[in-house]
Amino acid sequence: MKPIFVFVISALITTACSRVSPEMQVIHDAAEALGGQARIQEIKTLVIEGEGTAPNLGQNITPDSDLPVWKVTKFSRVIDPANSRMRVKQVREAQFLFAGETVQTQEYGVDGEVAYSIGQDGAAARVSEWVARERQREMLHHPIVIIRAALQSESKLSNLRSEGDLQLVDVTTAKGDTFTLAVNGTTKLPERVSSMSYNDNLGDVVIETSFSTYEDLAGLKMPKGLTTKTDKYPQFDLLVTKNSVNADAGDFAAPEALKAAQVPPRSLPVTVTAQEVGKGIWWLAGSGNHRSILFEFDDHLTLFEVPLNEMRTLAVIDTARTLRPDKPLTHAIVSHHHFDHSGGLRAAVARGLTIITYRDNVEFFKQLVARKHSIVQDALARTPQPLKIEPVDEELTLKDRSMEVRLYHLKDNPREGTNLFAYIPRDRMLVQADMYDSGWLQHPWGDNLPFNIKLHNLQVEKSVPVHGTVQSYADVLKTIASHRG
Numbered sequence: 001m002k003p004i005f006v007f008v009i010s011a012l013i014t015t016a017c018s019r020v021s022p023e024m025q026v027i028h029d030a031a032e033a034l035g036g037q038a039r040i041q042e043i044k045t046l047v048i049e050g051e052g053t054a055p056n057l058g059q060n061i062t063p064d065s066d067l068p069v070w071k072v073t074k075f076s077r078v079i080d081p082a083n084s085r086m087r088v089k090q091v092r093e094a095q096f097l098f099a100g101e102t103v104q105t106q107e108y109g110v111d112g113e114v115a116y117s118i119g120q121d122g123a124a125a126r127v128s129e130w131v132a133r134e135r136q137r138e139m140l141h142h143p144i145v146i147i148r149a150a151l152q153s154e155s156k157l158s159n160l161r162s163e164g165d166l167q168l169v170d171v172t173t174a175k176g177d178t179f180t181l182a183v184n185g186t187t188k189l190p191e192r193v194s195s196m197s198y199n200d201n202l203g204d205v206v207i208e209t210s211f212s213t214y215e216d217l218a219g220l221k222m223p224k225g226l227t228t229k230t231d232k233y234p235q236f237d238l239l240v241t242k243n244s245v246n247a248d249a250g251d252f253a254a255p256e257a258l259k260a261a262q263v264p265p266r267s268l269p270v271t272v273t274a275q276e277v278g279k280g281i282w283w284l285a286g287s288g289n290h291r292s293i294l295f296e297f298d299d300h301l302t303l304f305e306v307p308l309n310e311m312r313t314l315a316v317i318d319t320a321r322t323l324r325p326d327k328p329l330t331h332a333i334v335s336h337h338h339f340d341h342s343g344g345l346r347a348a349v350a351r352g353l354t355i356i357t358y359r360d361n362v363e364f365f366k367q368l369v370a371r372k373h374s375i376v377q378d379a380l381a382r383t384p385q386p387l388k389i390e391p392v393d394e395e396l397t398l399k400d401r402s403m404e405v406r407l408y409h410l411k412d413n414p415r416e417g418t419n420l421f422a423y424i425p426r427d428r429m430l431v432q433a434d435m436y437d438s439g440w441l442q443h444p445w446g447d448n449l450p451f452n453i454k455l456h457n458l459q460v461e462k463s464v465p466v467h468g469t470v471q472s473y474a475d476v477l478k479t480i481a482s483h484r485g
C-alpha cells in the first residue's frame with residue numbers, strides 16, 4: 001500500500017503547484033522578466049552606484065515652492081538581501097544657501113534589527129528601532145529585492161488590480177510590512193513599489209519608488225533610474241552609473257559592539273529651561289537648538305514658536321504654564337512653515353492654542369492639521385481640536401498694558417518667504433527664527449537681518465533667538481560681518 005500513498009501525496013503537491021494564485025502569477029512573471037527566480041534567489045550582493053538629487057523636505061521658501069536640493073555624488077548602496085543588510089554611503093552638496101557644512105559625507109546601514117550611522121571619524125553609533133524598520137523597508141524599494149521578498153513562502157500576496165497597463169499586487173512580508181508593487185503588463189518588469197511610513201509633520205505618508213531604464217547584466221535586469229517621493233514631495237532622484245551583482249562588497253555587517261549597544265529611543269528626552277530675559281518675557285531653551293519665547297500679557301500668555309516636534313512642544317507648553325499659572329496660555333506664534341518650526345503645530349492645536357502666522361502659511365497649516373496620523377497617533381489625533389488661526393498680513397501689533405509685541409513679515413530673505421519676526425519696543429528686543437544663529441558656520445543671508453531692522457526703523461539692542469544664544473545686537477552684527485557666506 002505504501003507506494004500508492006506516496007503517489008497520492010505527490011499528485012496533491014502537483015495540483016497545489018499548478019494552482020498558482022493570480023497574484024503569484026504576476027510575481028512569477030516579473031521574476032522571469034528580471035532574469036528568473038533561480039538567479040534572483042542566488043544573489044549575494046547588489047551594489048548600486050550613482051549620483052542624483054535629494055530635495056530637502058519641508059525647507060522650501062514658501063509652502064508651495066519647489067524644495068531646495070542637495071546634489072548627491074559618490075552614492076553607493078550595497079544590499080545583501082538574504083541577510084537583510086544594507087549600507088549606504090553618499091556625499092551631498094547643498095545647491096541652496098546653507099549656514100552649515102555645504103558638503104557632507106553620510107554613511108549609514110542596517111543589519112536585521114540593528115541600524116547605525118557612521119560618523120566623520122568612522123565611529124558607528126546605534127540608532128533607533130524605528131529607523132531600522134524604515135531602512136528595512138527602504139531596502140525593498142528595489143525591483144529585485146521586492147520580488148525576492150514576494151517569492152518567500154512567508155510573504156502574503158493579495159489584492160491584484162490593474163491601473164492602465166499596470167498590474168498592482170500587495171506584498172506583505174514576514175515582518176508584517178506591506179508594499180504595493182506595480183508591474184508593467186507588457187514587459188512584466190516592476191515599475192514602482194510603495195509602502196507607508198510616518199512623518200511627524202505630514203503624518204501617514206506613502207513612500208513610492210519608480211524604476212526606469214532597465215539594463216541587462218548577464219541576464220539579470222537592473223534599473224538605471226530610481227526616483228523616490230514621500231507623499232507628493234520628491235525625495236531622491238538617482239541615476240545609476242554602475243550596477244553590480246555579486247561583486248565583493250566587503251564586510252558590511254553591523255559592527256559586533258553595536259549589536260550589544262543600547263538602542264536609543266526614536267525621540268531623545270527633552271529638557272526645557274526658562275530664563276527671564278525681560279519683564280514678562282522668558283527664553284525657553286534647554287536641550288537641542290530650538291527655543292521658544294514666552295510673552296506675558298495682562299490676562300494671557302503667548303508663545304513664540306512651537307518647534308521641532310510634539311515632544312518638544314508639549315514640554316515647552318507645560319513649562320510655560322508653570323511660569324504664570326494664573327494666566328492661561330492661549331496663543332502660539334509660528335514663525336514660518338519649515339518643518340522644524342511647524343513640527344509642534346498640531347500639538348499646540350491639540351492644547352487649544354490659537355495659531356498666529358503669516359497669511360501665506362495658513363492654507364498649508366490647515367492641511368497639516370487635517371492630515372491623517374494613524375500610524376503614530378499624535379496628541380491631535382487622540383484629542384481632535386479645531387484649528388483656530390489668525391493670519392498676519394505684513395505687520396501686526398499685539399498690545400495691552402503689560403506687553404507690546406510687534407510682528408513683521410521678513411522681507412526679501414533668499415531662503416524664507418513666509419517668516420515672521422517680533423520686536424518688543426520696551427526692551428528693544430528682537431525675537432527671530434532663522435534670520436541668524438550664533439552657531440552658524442557662515443551667514444549667507446546675514447545682510448538681510450539689518451536690512452529688515454532698518455526697514456522698520458527698529459532700535460534693536462538685544463537678540464533673543466529660536467536658534468543659538470541670546471546676544472547683544474552689536475555682537476550679532478559683528479558675527480555676521482566676520483563670517484559672511
Ligand SMILES: [Zn+2]
Nearest residue numbers: 340433434467
Ligand atoms: Zn530653523
